[in-house]
Amino acid sequence: MALQVYNTLHRRKELFTPQHEGFVGIYVCGPTVYGHSHLGHAKSYVSFDVIVRFLRSLGYRVLYVQNITDVGHLTDDADQGEDKLARQARIDRIPPMQLAETYTRSYFEDMDTLNVLRPDIVPRASGHITEQISMVQTLIGKGMAYVANGSVYFDVGSFPAYGKLSGRTVEDLNAGARVEIKEEKKHPADFALWKRADAGHIMRWPSPWGEGFPGWHIECSAMSMKYLGEGFDIHGGGLENQFPHHECEIAQSEGATGKPFVRYWLHNNMVTVNGKKMGKSLGNFITLKDAFAKWDPQVVRFFILQSHYRSTLDFSDEALDGARAGYEKLANTLRNLREKIAIAPDGGEGTGVDLDRRTAEFRNAMDDDFNTPQAIAVLFDVARELNQAFASEKNYGRPSLEAIDRWYALHAGSVLGIMTGDARGAGSSGPLVGPLVELLIAIRSDIRLQKLWALSDKIRDGLARIGIGLEDKKAGTTWKNIS
């Protein structure tokens, strides 16, 4: 089976074939940096992180571009309201670019914590004003855009395919009561490519049409094509950006180049919290920094991947608790595996786990539009078989055990980006912790030989209170970090 992806453009799963053999160009809409990142960002960027990781595991050279929107756009209608970045900067009493820098750092800090690999190129909108102006000029030259009162609008009437991504028509838009009629626009569905800056507008750049700032959609077109070429393989983003953002990107990009823009459009679904949509404008969003105080970041990542990227994901304490328990089961298995490896003989028999079969199952799951929940189920299947083998108390050979360790490192670690930490689990330990715990275990073993259970339990309970869990097994006592 080969990789199939759900292409929003055609509303079906399609065989994935890159434009240039062996190479994949992918662009994902990045965050607007005027606040801390939230759970929605986590779902989106973890999802695309796994997509990129999987493509790389298939042998593709992937160029992953993700923008940072540091030019503020407006708080409500395309023509009303205040620039979001400018507003927050005013509230915080700092320059807008300082605000953007602060939250760009915050964003990557959170993504690093979630084990999301950095994109290969992270272009800032403010650093690509020239490219955006140039593209607007091309569109004006082609008669697809017009200047009105210092602003430039895209004429949707000049692009008959407008609506092909979202399945809307210009007539639908007319019917909707929410499209603001703006005097200077020829048609209500026309969208801004460049906006005239009013006197108080801080972020402004000179342009052929006077001082202003770029429209919301133009940055993604200009930057994606600059780094990936005029037509490229994958464009990803949140489902809510399908319309109008991505629709407008297609119109202006294909209008400017006359070539197909993106071959596969991938959209991830939204996050809800206790059943309700989480959105910036609703004010009910949970920032990642708050989430990490409550749940282990690795568990958050695991939880996200336990549902499909095109399904909505509801965050609730009960669901996260379930995910944590499942995650710990895998972590325990891996820890047990490494303890066995440390004492395994060079020869010895195999575990009987059919890794070839499980590899194929994992690959098939991921080939089917990145079905991470099914792929994770395969991780559990291997864990169960391995634990069954361990339950029989045989002495398995090191090569057989190490093969399973490598299997997890590849499939769980490299592809899904989970189970990559210390097998002892979360928590930070200073350099003295290990030797000290080993010493306590040795002393406690003597105590246990004397059957002084009360004293023995006092040591175990005391260690548990400071985050060290002891497990007494036939082969001896082991320890792990607990939270």
Added chain:
RNA sequence: GGCGACGUACCCAAGUGGUAAGGGAGAGGUCUGCAAAACCUUUAUGCACCGGUUCGAAUCCGGUCGUCGCCUCCA
């Protein structure tokens, strides 16, 4: 009003024509000084509801109810 998605056990969640993955929680058991971990057994004759197509439907078609999203910045 227009467009779209979804509704699978107590919870999370795969499965799009061949007889319900996986995880959590619960119950019972094995092991253990106890605990933990792990293993075994068990938990949906049924996949919102009602019709239809079919030898066969959670999966296809029609209808009903419900939930959510987009149409306005948002991942």
